[in-house]
Amino acid sequence: MRALLSRAPGGPDTLEMGELPDPQAGPGEVVVAIRACAINYPDVLVIEDKYQFKPQRPFAPGGEISGLIETVGEGVTGWRPGDRVMGNVSMAGLQERVAMNVAALHRLPEGRSFAEGASLLLTYGTTIHALLDRGHMKAGEQLLVLGAAGGVGLAAVELGKAFGARVVAAVSSDEKAQAAREAGADETIVYGRAPFDKDQSKALAEQFKAAGGKAGFDLIYDPVGGDYAEPALRSIGWEGRYLVIGFPAGISRLPLNLTLLKSCDVCGVFWGAFAARSPDANRAHIEHLFRLWAEDRIAPRVTEIFPFELGGNAIAKMANRGAIGKLVVEIS
Template sequence: MKAVLSKAVGGPETLVLEELPDPVAGPGQVLLDVKACGVNYPDVLIIEDKYQFRPERPFAPGGEVSGVIAAVGDGVTKFKVGDRVLASTGHGGMAEKLALDENRCTAIPDSMPFDEAAAFILTYGTSYYALKDRGHLKAGETLLVLGAAGGVGLAAVELGKAAGARVIAAASSQEKIDLAIAHGADAGVIYPRGPFDKDGQKALANLIKDACGPNGWDVAYDAVGGDYSEATIRASGWNGRFLVIGFPSGIPKIPLNLTLLKSCDIVGVFWGASVARDPKGHAQNVQELMDLYAAGKIRPHVSERFPLARAGEAIAHLASRKAMGKVVVTND
């Protein structure tokens, strides 16, 4: 089989397509014919050794896949050959075949195309856990989403709308705001590209306050970080919940007095670790997400498809802040 490998620390240009022996399904594992692999910001970070996990090299990036089960190992009970599934993999997805624990797989309906299935679990899983379990978002509340046209951001927009919130999308261009509005946001605000000095931060905070209204936001979903975070917290409503999702713009330092002045919470969100710690809660969330998909309330926006041989370009597309919704690597 072919796989795209990271053999040395570096950017997407360092990835190489190589022929490898087919993997074999061990006990409790299934062998997947990978049809598609979703690209996520962690792929940008993992090949540069900047992610929470550092797999041993060589490894293939790619944290989520969809495909068809080609073989099952001893003791597999949930799946059989021919089943269509999606799976979160951590890494290894940018390959033609992948052996992985059956517990990482979720059956998908026949109506779900492989590219959508490969663009589902990381983004909606993260955003659902963030909004429901960490942010306790309620109907009628105001949800502000930063990076609203990105992978996890656009999922948060759709899920916020499905939960009955008033959703304000924040992003760096009109095109990105238009996409978020098409996916359910009630209004949008274009923010400038950072970094910002003190006056720039103040101006950004005012932009967000104007967009959210006099009571500010109840829940802020921050998948951007950098100088955007403090400006956003300055626009918090009373008892707001600020969800820490990711840092494509850098890891911010926040003056703690802001939490006192606003009576707001800064809430960490680590979806991958929560899945390992609470598999039952995760299974429940996956079921609820599948129900929302079946009801037509959520649907991944796959804007670009790259063949496996060009997987590096797909990762570079995200790193350059150009991606709209989801980018997928396909094995057709």
């Protein structure tokens, strides 16, 4: 089968089309013919050997897919060839077929495209876990979302509104601000591009503080990191929760005296480990997301679809922080 392969560490330009053996469905597995693969920031990191784990090469990046079941393995019930499915895989999305354990499968609802199906689980799964399990969000609270026009950022805006928060979306351009408003943000902040000097950092903190008001933000959702983190933390309220999602702008260096002065929590969010450790809780969250999706209270925003051969371009756009919403590679 064809696959877009990483054969050595490097950027998106090092990916090349190649061949891998066709997968076989083992006990409890199905083989899925992949139709669409969404691109996420881990795809940028994993091909450079900068992610939490390093797959054996050659491998195809991409962890979020949708497609059709081709074959079912021994002991599989409730699934049959031709079923439309969506799910997460371990860095095997940019290839024509993949063997998956049925525990990782979800049915793609009728009326939803393969591109939409490939774009829901990772971003919204991360975010519902972050807001409810790590952030203990309650209706009426204030939520600041950094990087609010990316996949996880827009998910945080939508879910924040669905859970009754006032949402302030911070982005890097007017175009991204418009996307955040369309997703339901109550207010937007357009910030500059890091790195920031001391005066620029202070000015950004003042922007965040003005948006949060005297009480400050109850929750801050940070999928950006870098020089944006400290100004955001300075706008947090008493006993607020700072949710650490990712670091495309660099690993943050937070002055811990601020956590003491605000009596606030800094909470790491690692959805993949949560899903593995607490599969029942994760599946309950996914069912909650499907209900919100059916009610049109959330909806993955697919802004660009790339052909299979140009999947590296999608990863490059993600690396350059040029994405609004979800970038999807069409496999077939």
